Amino acid sequence: MDEYFEKRKRLVERLKKEIGLSEKVARAILEVPRHLFVPPEVRSEAYNDYPLLIGHGQTISAPHMVAIICELLDLEEGDKVLEVGAGSGYHAAVVSRIVGADGVVISVERIPELADRARKTLKALGYTNVKVVVGDGSIGYEPEAPYDKIYVTASAPRIPAKLLMQLKNGGRMVIPVGDFIQHLHVVDRDEYGQIKTRNWGAVRFVPLVGEEGFKD
Template identity: 40%
Template structure:
């Protein structure tokens, strides 16, 4: 059995084990996987003033109070949402809507999820646990906002994005926050990231017909997976999968609407 590497892991090249685990192929070419770690020089998340007046703590505090009123009760999640400057992750033309409970376009047909959805999914991932989660795998980095929130409730965050434009945008968005435990990976999220497994939590920002088997394989015993998944009625619903000593327990929750889960990179 190959020994799992220490963390943070150095992944400047594609490992042969990852390719064997199921890289996406187009014709005879294997699509490359690259990894970027956000700067580890500062131990704490530091918001940078934007000059737009939206870096005020009072603005985020009002958003958090709305989340609390909507039923989010996990104080660790609320605290994380209160610290991450969401306005730094949205397009400049939409910055005045950054703290409204709405999804916003981030380019390439993708969106940043509503604050309530982000908080809800991370709360489900934590399942009332005290202290931080262990390693978490995020499928669909997008603009990097959810990865930033996850960094405050997990020891390590591995976030995969299949669209090069968004991967680069997330790197830029997260650079000023200097999060030592966030690792951005440009790769096919459908195969997960076996080099960092097993994960205490896996969270997906895109919905497929079913939960991909590699994600289940990479989930630790006692870990939780949260993903939008198609229902028999052709809609999407949040699905919670927990791995036990004897198998998997699945629970279907409320209806949601996420962008479709796709394979490959672009």
């Protein structure tokens, strides 16, 4: 019960009031030590509700946005989840808590140094159901496809066709789309393979770089 736990507890209480967290998402955020996924120099800011720089021009998303994406995904125990953009590994850690020991999170990160750091942090903290791979997340990760859920932590110019192809029938994807003006899209593939998309609202993310993203 150190100072970080108390800060994390207060963060969860604020998020419950502000966005109405489900119990499973609230529990996951309470369990994951966000301060261990950020650089030491900003550790004291880990439980403030805003993004933080993690190096290489990338950020760890604000806690409320991590929570919102988890809620929109409607994660279930046992889900196989694709994360595009591992960053520090924090979001994957939260998702891994929700999907449980029978679930798995495959996280694709294009920057090798970030992938390596995320891998080491996740391993040190005992997250055994997260696999971090280096690659172009804009085209997904075919070796583990298809996925129950897919989420993207960077904004794409459009919904990538190759990600849609890797989403199971009955699955869901959450992805920010846009350049200067971005919106978070919730994409559902029904049991017959038909796609429906709804716009959740305005957001702000770093750009998705890759074959089906923006050019570096």
